[in-house]
């Protein structure tokens with residue numbers, strides 16, 4: 001088992017280049033299934049979830065290699081339509097293979113996906129989207145099989161702007177006959193990246209980043225080379241690390257427009273943030289001010305993936321703040337662990353009331369999911385004494401060697417293998 005050990009109380013300093021976006025790379029790797037040929041995809045972070053996606057693609061008959069951030073992927077011989085159950089269950093993103101495999105092979109068999117335990121994480125919108133495009137769905141013994149000789153474009157309304165369902169429908173619709181219009185689509189930047197990747201392959205999509213996406217079906221697509229956008233959640237995590245531990249850092253390979261909500265909150269709490277092209281300069285020299293109320297919501301609202309990290313920041317603020325989590329019903333698991341470090345947080349009906357304290361105390365805590373784990377690392381950076389974070393495999397799903405990233409910023413953190 002591996003843990004992180006963190007010596008707290010040191011301000012951060014230094015410069016760090018942000019990794020490519022996990023939540024853009026995963027659907028883009030799945031979308032490569034839609035064409036035969038050689039892909040070269042750059043700035044793909046080395047993460048557990050990426051490894052699982054590449055393992056699935058190899059099991060389906062493709063040939064995938066990942067070296068120094070570049071994925072070389074040959075999808076010519078891909079022919080298997082059944083996604084291996086053991087891999088399907090390891091992450092949420094395995095569901096992204098349903099749309100593209102169905103579109104390419106005319107059939108796909110999946111089981112229920114896995115992923116962070118942050119709520120029920122239903123897939124009804126994915127299933128409804130694929131059947132709306134004309135697929136026949138059968139469910140037996142835990143497997144779901146879709147079949148369709150030819151998918152047909154149609155209008156699809158999503159009852160919730162689901163990121164994954166928007167992406168799955170986009171990928172299934174690119175080879176459908178006719179026009180597909182997705183209404184109440186998710187607007188996340190990773191969906192725009194997927195649109196740009198698919199259009200580079202010869203698709204005809206417009207509207208990603210708005211709540212209506214139009215996909216004009218085309219007969220075939222081609223393989224391409226492509227670079228993944230920077231990871232806005234990793235960027236936000238490091239921005240908040242300075243807010244928590246103080247200091248002055250520079251982040252490069254960022255897209256500040258992807259973090260408008262967080263930048264507004266952090267600035268009003270007293271963090272100095274300067275942006276110039278892809279560079280973000282972050283400085284904090286004192287405890288933050290509290291922030292009245294934050295409600296997580298789909299992009300461009302405050303991202304649920306930064307909720308835990310923001311909570312650590314506000315748990316040290318001067319005053320009381322409230323965070324309401326509206327996207328995932330089970331995403332407050334970090335509260336108990338933070339309380340063990342001295343935080344004063346009360347959860348009631350989906351809202352966390354956070355009374356700021358002046359210091360955390362280092363102790364041993366457990367990561368329960370990816371972003372909760374990252375939040376506990378941030379708390380350790382500010383805590384008095386030593387903090388040990390256990391179950392850090394959760395963190396490795398989304399951060400490419402987080403300890404190396406933070407060491408570059410002057411943090412005293414190391415990975416201990418027991």
Ligand code: EPZ
Nearest residue numbers: 023093121122123124125126162163164165305327328370
């Ligand atoms: C994506 O998950 C991200 N994962 C999540 O990031 C992120 O938190 C989430 O979008 C919201 O931004 C990837 O992109 C791989 P959703 P996804 O479908 O697609 C409900 C991280 O930390 N819902 O927008 O699963 C669902 O239960 C991860 O990097 C349905 O009810 O998110 C949830 O309450 C965590 N039916 C809400 O919608 C469905 O068919 C948002 O889910 C699908 C979703």
